[in-house]
Structure formats: C-alpha cells, structure tokens
C-alpha cells in the first residue's frame with residue numbers, strides 16, 4: 001500500500017483519470033442518457049452547462065428512476081450536484097485528500113479553464129497505489145458477499161430493478177428452482193431499460209453460461225479473471241463447486257480501498273499532529289530563543305541579520321533594531337585576520353557548522369572574547385537558507401581562567417612565581433644550560449627571624465614585609481632570572497648569568513644590602529635581613545631537586561654564620577649539616593635517656609675571695625660522640641623547639657641540687673641560663689617559681705641569666721618575667737653583656753640585679769687600653785645603676801688584679817675553677833671554705 005511520494009515528480013490527476021468523458025446538458029432526457037450509458041458501457045455521465053460541470057448522473061440514479069417509473073423526471077433533479085472537481089494538474093495525493101475530506105466517490109477532472117475533461121474515481125486512486133501486494137494477501141472468501149440477494153428467474157426486469165434500488169445493491173443472483181442460474185447487474189439493468197425490456201422475464205437472460213471464481217482464490221487472481229472477462233460481477237463457488245456468494249470488481253478495490261483510506265486518514269492525522277507539534281515546537285523554540293542566556297543571531301542566506309535575542313543585546317550592547325538587516329561583521333574586533341574568517345565560512349559551507357573562540361567588539365567599543373557556534377540551515381532543496389549563531393561571553397570565564405592560572409603558577413601574596421612555576425623554569429633553564437654548557441645558580445633565601453616579626457608586629461605586617469622583600473629581590477634580578485616564593489619566608493632564585501663567581505658575589509651582596517634597607521610599614525620602620533644559600537649547576541648537582549637541596553644546606557650555613565649573609569654550597573659543609581640533622585634527632589632522645597647533666601662553675605667575690613654562688617652549665621654526654629658543647633646543641637634545640645623541655649630539665653635539676661646541698665648545710669645560689677625562646681613561652685617565671693616551690697626553696701638561692709637577645713625578640717614577655725621573678729626574690733643577671741644587640745636602653749628600662757661582662761672584653765684586658773676603658777665604664781655604669789658586676793672567662797691572675805682595682809664584684813673563670821659536676825663542686829666549695 002505504498003506509492004513512495006516523489007516530491008519532485010508527483011503523480012498528477014491527469015495521469016490516472018478516465019478521460020473518455022461523456023457529458024450531457026442539463027436539459028437532456030433520462031431516456032437519452034440511459035441509451036448513451038448502454039451504448040458507451042459507462043457508469044456515469046457528467047452534466048455540463050456551458051461546458052462547465054454542474055452535476056453527475058450515475059447508473060444507479062437512472063435505475064432508481066425506472067424502478068420508480070419516473071423516467072420523465074428532469075435530469076437536474078436526478079443528478080448529484082454540485083460536483084466536486086479537481087484540476088488535472090493537481091497531484092493524486094491532493095485529489096485523494098479531497099475525496100476523503102468531501103466524502104465523495106468521484107471527482108470531475110477539469111482543465112485550467114474549468115472545463116470538464118475527465119473523471120477520477122476512488123477506484124482510480126486506489127489502483128494507482130500499487131495494491132498488488134495487498135491483493136495477494138487476501139482471498140475472495142474474505143470479502144465476498146456470502147448472502148447475496150437473489151431474484152427468481154420468473155420475476156420481471158422491473159421487479160429486479162426495484163429490488164436493486166431497495167437493496168442499494170449493484171447486482172442480484174438469478175435463481176430457478178433454487179439453483180443460481182445467472183446474475184443481474186446494474187449494467188444489465190441499463191442495457192435492458194435502454195431496450196425497453198422492463199416487462200421481460202429474467203430467465204430470458206440466463207442463457208449465457210455463468211462465470212464463477214473459486215472462493216480460495218487470492219484477490220490478485222480474482223482481479224485478473226475480472227479483467228479477462230470484462231465483467232463487473234462474478235459468482236463465487238466453494239471447493240465443491242457450489243455457488244456460495246457474489247463478488248464485484250469494485251468489492252475487490254474497495255477492500256483495499258478502505259485500508260488505503262484508513263492509511264491515508266492516519267497519514268493526514270499524523271500530518272495534523274506533526275503540524276500541531278511543530279507549531280508547538282516553534283512556540284517553544286521562540287520562547288527558548290527569547291529566554292536563552294546565550295546570545296542568538298539568525299541570519300538569512302546572505303548573512304544579513306534576521307533576528308537577535310535579548311541576550312545578544314545584553315552582551316553586545318546593540319538593540320535588535322540597530323542590527324536587523326546588517327551583517328554580523330559590525331561586531332568584528334579586527335583581531336582576526338582574513339584567513340580566520342575564510343576558514344570559518346569554508347567550514348560552514350562544507351560541514352554546515354563552525355565553532356570556536358572569537359574576539360568581537362561591543363557597541364561601546366570594548367573588545368571581548370566569546371565562544372561562538374554557527375550552524376548553516378538548509379532548505380528542502382539542500383541550499384543554505386539561514387545561519388544560526390549562538391555565542392556566550394567568555395569575559396568572566398577568561399578572568400576566572402587567568403585567576404586559576406595565576407593561582408596555579410603564582411604566589412597569591414607576592415604575585416611572584418610559585419614552586420610549580422619555579423620548577424618548570426628551572427627545568428627549562430637546566431635544559432638550556434646543559435645544551436649550551438652554561439652554569440646556572442639556584443639560591444635559597446630565608447628571611448632572618450621572620451617568626452619574630454610575625455609575633456611582634458602581627459601577620460598583616462609580616463605579609464607586608466614578605467611582599468616588600470619579594471619586590472626588592474625581583475627588582476635586583478636580570479631579565480631571564482626568576483624569583484619565586486615557595487611559602488612562608490622562603491624565596492628561591494634561578495640565576496642564569498653566573499659564569500663568573502665574583503659577579504654573583506657582587507650581586508648577592510647587593511641583594512643583602514637592598515633587603516637590609518629599612519622597610520616602612522604603617523609608620524613603623526623595620527629592618528629585615530636575609531640569609532642566602534647558593535648552589536651551582538653543574539658543579540654541585542645536575543638536577544633541580546638536588547640543586548635545591550644543596551642551596552637549602554647552604555642557607556643553613558649562612559644562618560650559622562650569623563645570618564644577613566650568603567654562603568655557597570660546599571660538600572664538607574653539607575656533611576656538617578647532615579651531622580647537625582643527625583644530632584637533632586639524637587637530641588630528641590637525649591632527654592628521655594638521661595644524657596643531660598648539669599656542671600657547676602663557681603663565682604667568687606673579689607673582695608672576700610669567697611664563693612657562695614655558681615652558674616649551672618648544661619652538658620650532654622652523647623653515647624657515641626661523648627661530650628657535646630652547649631654552643632652546638634642549644635641553638636639546635638632552639639631551632640627544633642626542644643629548648644623548653646631542656647630548659648625545664650635544667651631548672652628542675654638546679655633546684656633539686658640546691659635543695660640537696662641545702663640539706664647538707666650548704667646554701668649556694670645557683671644561676672640557670674634561660675634562652676630567649678623560653679621567655680617567648682610567656683610563662684617561664686611561673687614555671688620557675690613552681691619548681692622552687694616543689695623543692696620548698698627560698699627564692700634567693702636561684703638566679704636567672706639571660707642574654708640580650710631576649711630583649712630583642714620578646715621584650716614584653718622578658719620584662720614581665722623579670723618583674724615577676726624579682727618580685728619573688730629571684731635575682732636576674734644579664735649575661736654576655738656587650739655582645740649581640742647591645743642597647744643601653746634595656747638596662748635603663750629593665751629591673752636587673754647583675755651584669756656579666758662578656759669574656760671577649762676581658763681577654764686582652766692587660767694589653768688593651770680600649771678594653772680597659774670599656775670594662776671600667778661598664779662597671780661604673782652598673783654600680784651607678786645599682787647592678788652587681790660579674791666578669792666571666794677569667795683565666796689569668798693579671799685579669800683578676802685589674803678587675804679588683806676596677807671594683808668588679810665577682811669573678812668567674814678557669815683561673816678560679818672550671819665547671820664541674822655537682823659532687824666535685826661541693827668538694828671544691830667545702831675546700832675553699834676550709
């Protein structure tokens with residue numbers, strides 16, 4: 001049931017219509033028409049007035065007339081009018097729609113002038129569908145009329161006509177003695193009427209042998225039999241040859257016709273639904289276009305804008321009125337060359353699609369990036385009819401991308417490259433250096449005492465210091481060199497132009513000096529120094545990781561050297577650092593393993609020559625390395641955060657010892673060393689007092705020695721602790737006076753008991769007038785301020801004599817006694833007493 005529609009060559013009405021058209025005028029008589037029909041063997045006559053169709057008269061119309069014996073009735077009453085007509089140039093599909101829509105079985109085919117030129121029946125249309133397949137699938141039995149009307153052979157033609165009319169049938173079976181002997185059809189009726197044989201008996205017509213077909217036959221074969229005999233009706237027989245029914249040619253066609261009509265109706269309904277759907281879709285699409293967050297532009301085939309949506313206006317600044325009829329090139333930024341656009345149009349022509357990033361210009365002149373997708377839309381003939389472009393503004397996305405990129409490769413605070421970018425660049429620099437046999441340097445920079453800056457001034461100031469340091473370092477760099485911040489107070493450099501060492505030393509000195517200049521932050525003038533460790537490719541290492549490690553080692557050397565300096569990596573020093581790391585881990589275990597011990601060195605009164613006080617000095621007996629000097633392990637313990645535990649041990653052990661000696665009757669004042677880091681804790685005074693209390697000791701038996709660095713790094717905490725300790729009767733001494741960050745101001749502002757002059761001022765006392773002058777001044781000043789003075793590191797009698805003349809109060813040094821274990825000390829003490 002499928003005639004594949006060919007849009008380009010549709011089947012036209014004129015191709016299948018019956019063109020042997022017989023017409024008559026409205027004033028023709030029924031009698032003339034019946035003769036005409038009988039002569040021409042046709043089923044209908046078109047009534048024309050002035051050559052234009054006004055009605056149709058069919059066989060059945062005329063038979064009805066004669067059945068009712070109204071044969072004189074005018075044709076205009078008889079004919080079906082008005083006629084449904086169709087142009088001969090109309091497609092069969094269209095005609096088919098009309099037949100169904102108007103519910104008629106015939107259409108008069110007309111010329112352009114309106115003149116009738118043929119008849120198109122439903123049967124013609126059905127036949128044009130290629131119905132063979134459907135006919136094959138059905139048998140005669142399925143559609144036959146198995147209870148056909150019969151008429152006795154003795155009846156007259158007139159009564160047969162009346163029966164035909166009454167039953168609205170097109171044929172009757174004629175019987176005689178209950179046996180079928182012939183068929184009486186509408187065609188027979190017309191012939192007999194034309195011959196005026198209404199009064200004749202039907203049996204006269206039964207002389208011809210009856211043509212039958214078997215009921216099992218397919219309709220396809222049945223149709224052939226019909227064609228062969230040129231009959232309109234045939235009787236049906238069963239397998240025993242008995243007549244069981246009647247079938248007409250039109251029954252065959254109508255059987256598939258109903259399917260065809262049903263199919264067609266379905267198609268029409270489907271089309272209606274599709275139309276409804278597409279209208280709905282169109283409305284939806286319209287809403288989507290209007291509401292879309294993406295800009296949409298629709299252009300005609302000449303690329304002139306037909307429509308834009310509100311997002312287009314929002315992004316570009318152009319209203320719809322401003323751009324309609326214009327070429328989208330009004331948005332062109334000028335950033336893309338001719339080739340870019342040529343390729344875009346080529347893609348659109350060949351693949352129907354293009355998408356990519358493009359820079360366009362807004363109405364206000366600003367240029368922005370957008371993600372653009374263009375699709376070319378083709379019509380039914382395959383020609384491009386429109387272009388649809390959709391784009392989104394990438395400005396914000398680009399900004400985020402840039403930010404993400406920046407975050408990924410740059411340090412947020414200083415905007416300098418971060419570790420990742422540094423490593424990338426270092427790999428590149430190494431690749432280049434290897435290829436061209438160049439030397440490069442990697443420097444590791446650490447801001448000295450940065451933690452203290454943070455603690456003293458707050459993190460906001462600390463951040464500003466880091467920013468400024470980063471800026472200053474960057475300012476000193478040559479093009480092609482890199483400074484990065486890895487985090488915290490660490491900066492790293494890649495120096496590519498380092499073929500001579502004096503040059504790099506000069507640069508590093510300049511760097512130290514630049515950073516060293518006062519930094520003004522919120523009205524505060526800060527002085528910051530840095531320590532720099534440097535390693536070289538290829539001498540120190542040949543890969544990025546090792547170079548950084550070497551530079552890291554070297555920076556520790558710079559720190560050990562006193563900070564505010566640079567050091568080049570050396571493998572021996574590296575060894576030292578390694579062993580320092582090892583020592584660090586041993587130090588952790590030393591406390592638990594009881595490897596620490598206190599030695600005691602007496603302080604002797606110069607006037608009386610007697611000693612009733614000493615200094616507790618820590619000793620570490622390492623299981624493998626033997627005695628390790630506090631000069632080595634105290635700074636390490638400070639760096640590793642172990643100094644508080646060690647300090648607590650010292651205080652506890654000193655107090656325990658004082659108590660033990662006291663029990664033996666010896667009241668000896670013991671001075672413990674407390675480092676700046678211990679003061680930073682904030683509760684050192686309370687800890688000391690608690691320990692004293694645990695041993696039930698009077699406060700005057702304990703002294704505390706602190707260095708000048710305490711005033712520098714934690715002045716507030718130090719001042720508070722000193723006041724607390726002194727208020728409870730614990731004496732406080734300033735140790736190593738004259739070294740480090742000497743400032744007389746703290747002597748003025750801090751309440752102290754004793755001042756210990758550093759050994760360095762006393763070593764050359766006999767030879768150096770300057771030293772003598774300094775020491776004299778220190779002693780005099782201290783006495784004026786009410787401070788007791790202790791001279792430490794005294795090894796020679798001459799030093800003692802001079803100091804006696806200077807009225808120094810106490811001496812401490814190898815001349816009098818070396819630091820010794822508690823037992824030895826108490827022996828010495830008893831002995832000197834004796």
Ligand SMILES: Nc1nc2c(ncn2[C@@H]2O[C@H](COP(=O)(O)O[C@H]3[C@@H](O)[C@H](n4cnc5c(=O)[nH]c(N)nc54)O[C@@H]3COP(=O)(O)O)[C@@H](O)[C@H]2O)c(=O)[nH]1
Pocket residue numbers: 601615616617618629630631634650673674675735736756792793794795812813814815819
């Ligand atoms: N925070 C703590 N620091 C401590 C502790 N114990 C010691 N220290 C500090 O370690 C530094 C080195 O101390 P040490 O090796 O014990 O040296 C002391 C003396 O042995 C040495 N000294 C004494 N007399 C002489 C001498 O005539 N000549 C000479 N060459 N050296 C001598 O001086 C050191 C004592 O100095 P000081 O403390 O400045 O009075 C040292 O800075 C210790 O302070 C501790 O428990 N905690």
